[in-house]
Amino acid sequence: MGNTIVLNQMKQVETFLKKTVEAISDYLNNTTITSLLNEQVDGDKDYYELLLSDLRRLVVYCEEGLEACHVVLHDEPFRKAAAEKTLYRIYHSCIEEFFAPKGEGWYEDSRSAYTGRNSIKFRQTPPPSLKNLIASLESGFQTIREELEFYETDYRTKMIQSK
Known part of the structure; x- marks a missing residue:
């Protein structure tokens, strides 16, 4: 894959991760268990805590990926191998x-x-605000997954060939 293609993918992923981090962080900074319980009459506190935990983990991974994108994109000269490894890690x-x-x-x-x-289904009934957040993020994740699936198959091919 050419440097230009990988560079453009890095920029696309950086933009995606920036928007994602902003959306999830904004949600987490303005949401409490109490506010979630107030959204749903028969809400399950333990389940809501699990959902928020999943969101916190996701935003940490996205922040780390965003930081890695910044490092690779600001490296001179552009290192294609480092970018591909970063994209692979972001995928995973x-x-x-x-x-x-x-x-x-x-x-x-x-x-x-x-x-x-x-395609995202919840194990129980989620609070409407969280359901809306996940729905708003899904198409972006779907798009980036399609862009980065190459790195998954490419990595497996390289691992098989190195044996």
């Missing part, structure tokens, strides 16, 4: 964490992606 930390969070507060229903509907 940010993208995979969004679609399959460690706490499993939500999950991806891959069949929904083919129907044009949101």
